[in-house]
Amino acid sequence: MKFQHILILFFAILLGTQCTPKVAETVQGEITMQSTKETWRANAPKPGPARKVQMGNYNVFDLDNGLKVIVVENHKLPRVSYQVSLNNLALYEGDQAGYVSFAGSMLSRGTSSKSKADIDKMVDQLGASLSTSSNGVFGSALTKHQGTLLEVMSDVLLNPSFPKEEFEKVKTQTLSGLQSAKDDPNTIASNVVANVNYPKGHPYGEVQTEETVNRIELKKCKEYYDTYFKPNNAYLTIVGDITLAEAEANAVKYFGNWKQGKIPVLEYKQAMRPQEPRVAFANKDGAVQSVVKITYPIDMKPGSQDALHASVMNAILGGGIFLGRLMQNLREDKAFTYGARSSVNADRLAGSFSAGASVRTEVTDSSIVEFLYEMDRIATEPVSEKDLRLAKNSMAGAFARSLESPQSLARYAQNIVRYDLPEDHYDTYLERLDAVSIADVQNIAKKHITKDNANIVVVGNKDEIAEKLKVFDGNGQLDFYDAFGNIMEIPDVSLPEDITAISVIEKYIDRMGGKEKWQNVKTMASTYSMEVMGMKMNVDIMKKAPNKAAMKIGSEAMTMQEQKFDGERAFSAAGNNVQTVTEGPLFEQAKSMAVMFKHLDYTGEGYNLELKGLDNVNGESCYKIIVVNPSGKKTTEYYSVKSGLLMREVATEETMGQTMTVSQDFADYETIDGFPSPKKVTTSGMGPAPFVMELKSVKYNQEIDDAVFMIK
Secondary structure, X not given: OOOHHHOOOOOOXXXXXXXXXXXXXXXXXXXXXXXXOOHHHHOOOOOOOOOOOOOOOOEEEEOOOOOEEEEEXXXXXXXXXXXXXXXXXXXXXXXXXXXXXXXXXXXXXXXXXXXXXXXXXXXXXXXXXXXXXXXXXXXXXXXXXXXXXXXHHHHHHHOEOOOHHHHHHHHHHHHXXXXXXXOOHHHHXXXXXXXXXXXXXXXXXXXXXXXXXXXXXXXXXXXXXXHHOOHHHEEEEEEEOOOHHHHHHHHHHHHOOOOOOOOOOOOOOXXXXXXXXXEEXXXXXXXXXXXXXXXXXXXXXXXXXXXXXXXXXXXXXXXXXXXXXXXXXXXXXXXXXXXXXXXXXXXOOOEEEEEEEEEEHHHHHXXXXXXXXXXXXXXXXXXXXXXXXXXXXXXXXXXXXXXXXXXXXXXXXXXXXXXXXOOXXXXXXXXXXXXXXXXXXXXXXHHHOOHHHOEEEEEEOHHHHHHHHHHHOOOOOOEEEOOOOOEEOOOXXXXXXXXXXXXXXXXXXXXXXXXXXXXXXXXXXXXXXEEXXXXXXXXXXXXXXXXXXXXXXXXXXXXXXXXXXXXXXXEEEEOOEEEEEOOOHHHHHHHHHOOXXXXXXXXXXXXXXEEEEEEEEXXXXXXXXXXXXXXXXXXXXXXXXXXXXXXXXXXXXXXXXXXXXXXXXXXXXXXXXXXXXXXXXXXXXXXXXXXXXXXXXXXXXXXXXXXXXXXX
């Protein structure tokens, strides 16, 4: 069975225009241009010395309970925001990874005097915003409503009730998010990076999984709140239309009774770079692109001179500017990707370097070569004065623009306090930036850009690229990881000689009822239920031998999508998009839908089947088979060694001009009228979350009128 095409994704195409500035104007027939003798105009003036900037006024004071308050006045708009931020280091969560974020989410879900509904209603009535996290609470409102906002905000901060029913909702939502995350190649790559960059027991090396989330206890969330939500471990940042006197009064009134306490001192093992290049691979069957990340931890503290020099170096290598070397090499010159970037992050606990891109599968190894080449070049060759000036100009412009935002000013003020920076740290930023030299850039690159001590993380199609990547590993081998960053043991299992792709398919056909029984099926009508974005709907599919099919998605009140195949034409309707075609991708999709049981054709001419070995699907050992149909379309299929049934199918699909890797899992088989049918079909890769279809009914050899398949 195949359901990849039951959902339509809509995409917006953003069109931009490009304007070309005039270099000369003709006014009443007279050309205004300068004499060619004025050659001085051909040379740009030399830049003057960098100016000191005035970051802006802010005030800092402490409450008696240890809460440090930062106030940034801005009276342009009648709004004010309050943000409470914790100061402790990240926490290692162990076998209940995720409980810290749960605790943050729970703060706004009920207090000792208000329910979540009460809180939401009060905030909505004010036209305000209120959000909570494991790091604190943020609230914003019109100045005239700030008193009411602070009543709610302080209640949420000081009196959370941690209701059990809301805790279960958070857990359900989190588990749902993990279902989609495990199919997203970028999320998978991030999970693997966490595992390879940081040692066991380090908070940055933790990854939430279904297992850790299911272990989370409500009491653990309360424990985190009781331990770390203390005023002597927090900053209160007030920004907006407020005076210093008003800010002091509000801070005392709403946060002055917050009780201080002892905060644990957190210490972790230092994260180290690998001693030699290491390749970490996560498989994504059917992927047409590979996610590549070259990364490792570095020791770099926020606000340090190293951090400034590294920012300039990274801007040249692959930071925010389009003219970065990685972008110019991998995109503009090689056309391997739409975008290649790098980043250098300073952090109190563990900094990091990362360079990466999503590249076409066939150029994965070539892309890694170019990443390593550019990393080596920035460390061994002096950059040009032109590249250095471009990077510094871009950074200076970004900094100047940031000063227009009072929120940025507040963040800078908090950084000065949090990281114990000089008072004039940001006032002198442009001077210090301008002083960065070519030698500074090369020295910091030599120190922190080490291609021979890097973790090379790749998420992609194992069958296509894995073997090609061994050359980049110091030991000539790959470490394999699952979607949550856990290292996998890949056993070297030799299959018995009598196990072939054909024998696996024949066993599946037998388990599904047998070839003869399927050849006698003339009609099939099935109904599935599913929920999309909170809407419940049915999927009705009808087939009639030899080549007719009709599918309808919707509810009793409305049809969302319809597709038909009458043996010669394909019809599709989704909203205002109505098509009738006799060729092309839509035609082929509809035609394949009309096949009663496609596996009967696998042993015939035109099909190419290859048994790739064993793999694991949801904890079950499966035979992995690559199937190429007569038109050249490739699918990867997994059949249970134990039951012989189809467990997963992966294929590349074209939808609205976008290529997607769509995966379908088949589970909970039940025999109906002598035919085993999966009661649950989970489709991933066609949206932000998996779509789960539950089989409601299936009927065979019942009369179906040809009018059902008729295309007008």
